[in-house]
Amino acid sequence: MDEAQYGADLARKAKEVAPLPDKDVDGLPAGALLDNVLLGRVKEAANALQAARVKNSMKRGDPLPAEVADRQRRFVYLLRQLMVRRREIREFCLQEGIAELVRR
Numbered sequence: 001m002d003e004a005q006y007g008a009d010l011a012r013k014a015k016e017v018a019p020l021p022d023k024d025v026d027g028l029p030a031g032a033l034l035d036n037v038l039l040g041r042v043k044e045a046a047n048a049l050q051a052a053r054v055k056n057s058m059k060r061g062d063p064l065p066a067e068v069a070d071r072q073r074r075f076v077y078l079l080r081q082l083m084v085r086r087r088e089i090r091e092f093c094l095q096e097g098i099a100e101l102v103r104r
Contacts, residue, residue: 003090006089006102007089009102009103010076010080010083010089013076016069016072017072020076021073024041024074025074030081035085038078039082042075042079042082042096043096045071046096048071049074049075049101050101052068055067060104075101089102
């Protein structure tokens with residue numbers, strides 16, 4: 001149930017910023033990234049999204065500023081690839097302290 005909720009929340013986040021990219025910032029598709037590289041990029045994207053939310057004083061229900069939407073787009077794109085590979089993201093998000101980026 002928890003994993004399904006994370007998947008549903010991730011889908012909602014993707015819909016908020018659609019369309020998602022088909023490549024990461026360096027032009028490589030997420031599916032082509034090695035696992036350790038993908039993990040690093042997810043963490044990097046999460047940090048950038050958190051920083052953009054703080055910078056833009058994001059509160060629940062606020063419309064997404066362009067900077068936050070761009071960061072969320074990359075984060076969701078990469079995290080979705082991680083979910084496809086691992087078939088779970090809940091534990092990863094909790095372990096990395098980024099669950100609020102998916103759940104809120």
